[in-house]
Amino acid sequence: MGKIDIPKKAIYRLSIYHRCLQKLHDNNVETVSSTTLARAAGVKPAQLRKDLAYFGQFGTRGLGYPVEILSNIIRETLGREHLQPVILVGAGNLGSALLRYQGFGREGFEVVAAFDSMPEAAIARGVMIPVISIDRLEEFIEERAIKLAILCVPVEAAQSIANRLVNAGVQGILNFSPIVLEVTEEVTVNNVDLALELEHLGYFIR
Numbered sequence: 425m426g427k428i429d430i431p432k433k434a435i436y437r438l439s440i441y442h443r444c445l446q447k448l449h450d451n452n453v454e455t456v457s458s459t460t461l462a463r464a465a466g467v468k469p470a471q472l473r474k475d476l477a478y479f480g481q482f483g484t485r486g487l488g489y490p491v492e493i494l495s496n497i498i499r500e501t502l503g504r505e506h507l508q509p510v511i512l513v514g515a516g517n518l519g520s521a522l523l524r525y526q527g528f529g530r531e532g533f534e535v536v537a538a539f540d541s542m543p544e545a546a547i548a549r550g551v552m553i554p555v556i557s558i559d560r561l562e563e564f565i566e567e568r569a570i571k572l573a574i575l576c577v578p579v580e581a582a583q584s585i586a587n588r589l590v591n592a593g594v595q596g597i598l599n600f601s602p603i604v605l606e607v608t609e610e611v612t613v614n615n616v617d618l619a620l621e622l623e624h625l626g627y628f629i630r
């Protein structure tokens with residue numbers, strides 16, 4: 425299938441649909457209605473139908489969507505036929521906790537290496553994947569054609585590490601450092617900020 429122009433927010437929802445479809449497939453479910461899939465994904469049925477319309481006419485009225493076919497189409501669109509290699513920079517408290525998580529493979533990603541200015545300390549935290557000196561960052565990214573990185577360094581180091589990642593070829597950064605990174609237009613940065621999320625939740629429980 426050629427590359428379809430899908431908005432960023434819809435791409436995010438496609439990942440969620442894909443995850444739901446995988447679960448249904450694991451439970452031997454062959455077809456799913458738009459109402460059921462929408463509920464499982466936490467979106468409105470109309471939103472789901474609109475998102476899936478990017479793939480043309482899909483699903484049979486009354487029967488629903490074919491789980492396996494739809495899951496394969498979304499996986500292909502998201503470019504997840506193969507495990508996508510990811511690196512992590514900053515294997516401290518947060519970084520090493522993420523590195524110990526075993527579930528990325530199931531979601532289509534493989535954290536292939538971590539980089540730190542003090543790799544020995546990171547290794548001592550019981551991380552099982554290779555922790556490499558930050559001096560070898562560019563060499564590794566270029567050799568392995570790495571496009572995705574998770575950034576968990578202290579805020580003072582974040583922008584300069586982001587520059588190095590981008591100059592070496594990284595196109596997507598999942599940023600945990602509390603800073604708005606300045607990157608070129610071709611690079612996508614997604615920020616994760618748990619404190620901000622808690623603050624948002626806190627507002628609603630008042």
Ligand SMILES: NC(=O)c1ccc[n+]([C@@H]2O[C@H](COP(=O)([O-])OP(=O)(O)OC[C@H]3O[C@@H](n4cnc5c(N)ncnc54)[C@H](O)[C@@H]3O)[C@@H](O)[C@H]2O)c1
Binds near residue numbers: 515600601602616619
């Ligand atoms: N987004 C969130 O919700 C969230 C939650 C917790 C922490 N954080 C942020 O994540 C970052 C890491 O937090 P932490 O508690 O793990 O800190 P930490 O000090 O335990 O870990 C930081 C690691 O980065 C390494 N490092 C420092 N400078 C480096 C450099 N120039 N190059 C390579 N490695 C370098 C250190 O050696 C250390 O291993 C901080 O910016 C923190 O504010 C974000």
